[in-house]
Amino acid sequence: MTTLMVIAKEPVPGRVKTRLTPPFTPEQAAVLAEAALADTLAAVAATPARRRLLVLDGAPGPWLPPGIDVVPQSAGGLDERLAAAFGRCDGPALLIGMDTPQVTPALLRSATKPGPDAWFGPAADGGFWALGLADPEPALLRGVPMSTACTGRAQRDRLVAAGLTVRDLPLLRDVDTAADAAYVAARAPGTRFAAALAHCAAAGAR
Structure with a gap:
């Protein structure tokens, strides 16, 4: 079975989702980040897995469901932190972020079916929301330029250049802006994130 990993920041005002401010306050942005993280972790918890890991920058809170182990993020740039996360795995692994609260257990199950060497989930902003490796090799991530409009293409090209067969997952949109x-x-609409957004929007309209 596959190890499922979520890489995330502790939802602390001023440290997460800063591109949501404005129109939201730093406190509201943290509320939205917490809701997105809670939705993501709930989907992971409901998906069959060998192990479930939260690779966290910060400390866990009441939003952490049972059955998910917490490990600290490594130092370095995002490519190094992602590489280190895969370095913790000795079998198939799928890593996702906390920015796609619309992810579902059904989608995660489809991303862990045996067959390809890698699974790649492109994001609408040019990045990627999911990366899976049947045989985790940290070198496949090190040196890939992160947080650019070409990050996803560069990462997928790296997989192909290594001779891996890649299964593409559906395009999803990260939550970065309002x-x-x-x-x-x-x-x-049924997610914690949607409810939190409605609450924050209503509070801002008063």
Whole structure:
């Protein structure tokens, strides 16, 4: 079975989702980040897995469900931190972020079916929301330019250049801006994130 990993920051005001401010306050941005993280972890907890890991920058809180182990993020750039996360795994592993609260157990199950050497989930901003490796090799991530409009293409090209067969997952939209938040909430209305967004929007309208 596959190890499922979520890489995340502790939802602390001023440290997470800063591109949501404005229109939201840093406190509201942290509320939205916590809701997105809680939705993501709930999907992971409901998906069959060999092990479930939260690779966390910060400390866990009441949003952490049972059955998920917490490990600290390593030092270095994002490519090094992602590489180190895969370095903890000795079998198939899938890593996702905390920015796609619309992810579902069904989608995660489809991303862990045996067959390809790698699974790649592109994000609408040019990055990627998921990366899976049947045989985790940290070198496949080190040196890939992160947080650019070409990050996803560069990462996928790295997989192909290594001779891996890649299964592409559906395109998802990360929550970075207020427009992203509205788009995702409209397509996942039953999530904690959608409820938190509605609450924050109502509070801001008063």
